[in-house]
Amino acid sequence: MSSYHLDHLQFLETEAIHIMREVAAEFERRALLFSGGKDSICLLRLAEKAFRPSDIPMPFLNVETGHEFPELIEFRDRRAKQLGAKLIVRTVEEAFKKGIAHPTPGQISRNQLQIPVLLGAIEEFRFDCCIGGARRDEEKARAKERFFSFRDSFGQWDPKNQRPEIWNLYNARLNPGENMRVFPLSNWTEMDVWEYIKREKLEVPNIYFSHERECFRRGGQWLPVPPAHNDNGKPDPYDGARPKPTEKFSKLIVRVRTIADMISTGMIESRADSVDDIIAEIAAARVTERGTRADDKASEAAMEDRKKAGYF
């Protein structure tokens, strides 16, 4: 006998599927931002649940800084192929050539430069809506986002003047040039994401699991040593992001908790090599903050990550 009752993951899932279908129905030129990271992996499964047996009615879009983990790129390309989706990749490098982005003097990280590249892609393909995997529990200002986040013709968010978002009635109306960012995972927490990955048996890139890796210490973080540069004819894309002789250098057992690119992702020391381990690590980290299991080994790594990942 059924109890007609949804548990928390089923509730979050049906909410997100409803939002995905609203996007498909209300917009003409939509895209799904897929990086290969854990949040966008959930988005893909939700898209399958929303649209199958039809094709997912939107291309995938990813912005590359040029410093990506090779494992992530391989995973991204393979998943897009498996799902029969068109994958559009736009890179910071191309944007330099086109003149829509410019290298910041003295700044190795290209994190900020992803913004003009994304806006350039939105303009190039005239996307009126991009689905993203951002979550409200990530950050204070993100906690203020709507599911349907309106952007003006400059791509700007006006947090003091957002559209009221009432019940599940999303106002998707736009004037020419304006666009919408839609976040189906708004109500999901980090724990929900991993529990969903577990329930749905979703594959994630292996860098989420503990592995041995050469790291170096910079800015209070363990950063991965970039791949070797063998082509002497071209400039080293990781120039400036390689360990200096003065920087501490170590082979460690690590994993990533959140993925940006190789320059801005701190590795955490962890022995978690399964989804269950990761869930236990996150849960234990919470307990540590409660002060009841300070001796727990797994929690140290999880806690350290939070400190490292300043924006969290």
Next chain:
Amino acid sequence: MPHSQHPIEILRFNTCGSVDDGKSTLIGRLLYDSKSIMEDQMEALERSADITGGGQINLANLTDGLRAEREQGITIDVAYRYFATPRRKFIVADTPGHVQYTRNMVTGASTANLSVVLVDARQGVIEQTRRHTFIAAMLGIPHLVIAVNKMDLVDWSEDRFWEIRDAIEAFLPKLDVFKDVKFIPISALNGDNVVDPSKHTPWFEGPTLLRHLETVHIASDWNLSAFRFPVQWVNRPNDPTNHDLHDFRGLSGQIAGGIVKVGQKIFVLPSGLKSTVKQIWTYDGPVQEAFCPQSVTLVLEHDLDISRGDMIVGIENLPGMTADLYARVGWMNPRALVAGKKFLLKHGTQTVQAIVNSLESKVNIHTFDSEPLPTEIAMNEIGEIRVRTAKPLVFDGYGTNRLTGSFILIEQGTNATVAAGMLLPPSELVKPEYTDFAI
């Protein structure tokens, strides 16, 4: 199957009250005492406390995420927070207290199971208390908590608590929609009766706020009695290479009410076409039945002309269907509503042209009485209106079903969402012709 380790049910609640009633502080306290604050957040709080707070941590800074909010010490827009206890998982909407941000309060409250209205024990019941309680009732939020805050500043006076309780109970019968109402004396700042019971209130026998949030019965908050399925997206794979999919025509959507079963007879409205549910398709395989609020794809026996905006309903407990609507609206735009204005109206999965024919009444927030025939309904005011739509709506009264009884009005041109609308129960229901099923 319930998990033993993880929370299995989500309770969504919002906190509201006037400026400085301590809403953000209360949420901060809930997070703090339920050990849901991460270390880096704590360090940031301690840092700001050293600079500005004279050593006292300001828990409100946990939720006031916009620079302008921290500068002014007020909440402008809804902040959502997430925490879990071994019993439940919580989605909290910290909603603004200022009258000018009432629309943001409605945003946060519209999806809540429960509303916490804060009352400053020193101030007692004020206009915002009445407004927020009224809005919670109007939005059909089933559970209400009146948290009488800052009890430490009235020396934990039992008399004062009862005085406030009596004042609110005097007007609650006029609202009469809540399944339950709880009064709790608290100090959000010091944590009394928030997570841990207070030693200052031996005269109070009720639960702490968190205990109440963990135990209040919410399983029956969804409407399971009348099947409603707004067609959201027509699912046509159109794949000539795959024999199974070539003729697949599914109707995707989220069930907005009731239960659907394979073999069940249905009507498609407004067309009145009839069919039978042949299959309930999901990514995880076909199911025999599905219920509100699941998202599914229905396949019908007959190949009918059905598109987004149509509503599939069961043959019992039929909805209303008319283009002449009577609704209560909360107005959210600086330009006041006057009769004769045209808008886009979004109801379920359908957006239609609409004209506001007349303003019937306006609520006086001090007395909760209706003032007939107002000339306008201004921002943050609530009134009743007659609307005519270009196509008939298939709907239920908001009190029966929050999903099929609600709409928003959108101003053309600016595309601003200008009103939250709640439909009154239909004066007559769709009249079906059952005989056709005999064919």
